Amino acid sequence: MRTAYWHCLDLDASRWDQVGRWLEELTEMLASPPAMAEVAFCRLAASAAEIAEAVLQSPVTASEPFRATVMLLRQKVAPLGRCMPMMVCCRPDSIPARTARCESLLAQWGYCCLGLSVLYKLDNKWILWHEALHLFGVNDCYDNDNPQGPTICELPHCLMQYAPSDATIGAEPFLCSRTIKALRGRGT
Numbered sequence: 308m309r310t311a312y313w314h315c316l317d318l319d320a321s322r323w324d325q326v327g328r329w330l331e332e333l334t335e336m337l338a339s340p341p342a343m344a345e346v347a348f349c350r351l352a353a354s355a356a357e358i359a360e361a362v363l364q365s366p367v368t369a370s371e372p373f374r375a376t377v378m379l380l381r382q383k384v385a386p387l388g389r390c391m392p393m394m395v396c397c398r399p400d401s402i403p404a405r406t407a408r409c410e411s412l413l414a415q416w417g418y419c420c421l422g423l424s425v426l427y428k429l430d431n432k433w434i435l436w437h438e439a440l441h442l443f444g445v446n447d448c449y450d451n452d453n454p455q456g457p458t459i460c461e462l463p464h465c466l467m468q469y470a471p472s473d474a475t476i477g478a479e480p481f482l483c484s485r486t487i488k489a490l491r492g493r494g495t
């Protein structure tokens with residue numbers, strides 16, 4: 308079983324509920340065919356969350372590169388020292404969202420690096436799922452030089468396309484073979 312943590316930064320209770328439901332739905336979907344992958348999303352406990360929030364809103368996060376935030380979270384938030392993957396859902400104007408956008412022009416809705424996923428497009432389940440899969444070593448299926456172009460895997464509707472949405476995923480299969488392979492990959 309591979310575990311990732313999640314936390315909502317400065318969001319209201321209905322948003323917390325929605326993120327929790329979407330991650331539960333993702334867990335069930337991944338445990339079923341075709342993926343058959345055992346993953347779990349665990350809400351960061353209150354004491355750890357308090358420390359994580361202080362890091363995420365600190366001047367270091369605001370002014371240093373994204374990896375400085377990752378290093379601080381690992382040092383200060385005990386559960387993350389042992390198992391780093393974590394998703395932070397936050398508003399687009401929050402400090403971690405701004406730091407993430409500084410890292411890449413492609414990070415319009417979310418960004419993941421070194422086991423920390425920051426998500427700031429909060430009304431699209433597919434983008435939340437996409438960023439969540441990065442936590443388990445799944446790579447993007449788009450060409451960085453042509454993000455809106457065709458996917459680089461066998462599925463035109465792959466979840467790991469640049470900007471998945473109801474319109475681009477539809478009822479088609481959306482977990483490609485390389486995504487499934489990564490999900491079944493390393494155990495912890």
Ligand SMILES: [Zn+2]
Pocket residue numbers: 437438441446447
């Ligand atoms: Zn991605």
Ligand SMILES: [Zn+2]
Pocket residue numbers: 447448458459460461462465466467468482483484485486
């Ligand atoms: Zn793919």
